[in-house]
Amino acid sequence: MNVLIVHAHPEPKSFTSAMRDQAVTTLEKQGHAVQVSDLYAMNWNPIASAEDFNNCENPDYLVYALEQRQAVKNKSLASDIQQELDKLLWADLLILNFPIYWFSVPAILKGWLDRVLVSGVCYGGKRFYDQGGLRGKKVLVSLTLGGREHMFGEDAIHGPLEDMLRPLLRGTLAYTGMEVLPPFIAWHVPYISQDARESFLNDFAQRLDNIDQDQALVFPRLDQFDERLYPLQPAVQTNNG
């Protein structure tokens, strides 16, 4: 497999960075080809703007998704975006590795999603969910957070973590057609012992060793909806947020 790890943590010595290193080691040992986009180290620009297009179709009025589609056709995407898009299209497995900021991705990673998942390639028109432009690829979210596991779940104070991750897991990754694997979660990281951290790293390595056997999460399919995207039957079933 070709694997792209997109990593976003401001501290190179962080546990989240150790997870990235663990992933590289484990996956390379299995014979996979691995590329890493370390967004902080790359000084990644997260801001979607008119400067993302070498020739704006309409320089007087920016409609970002329209310019993306045009730039894909004309091969005029800004080079930093094109490089990341090339890595993404090369990958069979995408790993997003980050610390939770506000129950979501850090802004620098949000800006990778905003700019790299371009309309015209990753989605567009009726190409989304199971018909998305990135179908055939798998994606794993691996994240660290400060909260404890009992703070998440049906009756827990924050509700299920998967519900908090819904715009990412469903609204972004499943939307573009990728098979979304259950997230790997390292809980309470700033407060745990070195042993507990090593245990998470071992669990992560084991998870990656057996990634082929992972069952993807279930999301809507376009054949459950009519031409105008009204549901053909009520109550689409998913097994998570």
Added chain:
Amino acid sequence: MNVLIVHAHPEPKSFTSAMRDQAVTTLEKQGHAVQVSDLYAMNWNPIASAEDFNNCENPDYLVYALEQRQAVKNKSLASDIQQELDKLLWADLLILNFPIYWFSVPAILKGWLDRVLVSGVCYGGKRFYDQGGLRGKKVLVSLTLGGREHMFGEDAIHGPLEDMLRPLLRGTLAYTGMEVLPPFIAWHVPYISQDARESFLNDFAQRLDNIDQDQALVFPRLDQFDERLYPLQPAVQTNNG
């Protein structure tokens, strides 16, 4: 009231920008004091990093939230953060005005949340949800999106929009103690007529004219949980995602 509008759209002539202008006009006409943070115009830096602190407590190992707490005590937050935090603390009502990018906020606005909602002021320890540092303030999310209204809801292809907005409405805004008003949503904006756009602007003005009568959404309260944050009763009720 003092009102802070945080606005994030790359196109100054966009409909989202017209919504910002509508909010300023309507609120000033009512006698409220209004400040606008136009993140694109300000060239806002969305990237949380060690540079956000004039004197890092631990220059060898960045723990972002710890440095925030220390910088609040020492008054050594980076000046761009301090300026936004001052505006936020001045405000009785916060309005976040943006186009949906990937069922979430654009990266530049995520970076405002990541950097400005500092630990030690906005939250910290047991100060979250109804005990959050920003309690007493109200917040309104006003957003535009390309999707149609029938694509959202219980049986709809994307599920309820409030569920997609959960990390923002609950995990961020309610978490810091603010009263979260129901979002104002302008649907299908890139594809609708000028009349339909004006109708949204009128609805928005009317909503803002009567903002005092808005019922806030319901979120968990700390008194529903024990000291370790285990639920005292099962099934915390909320009326949205």
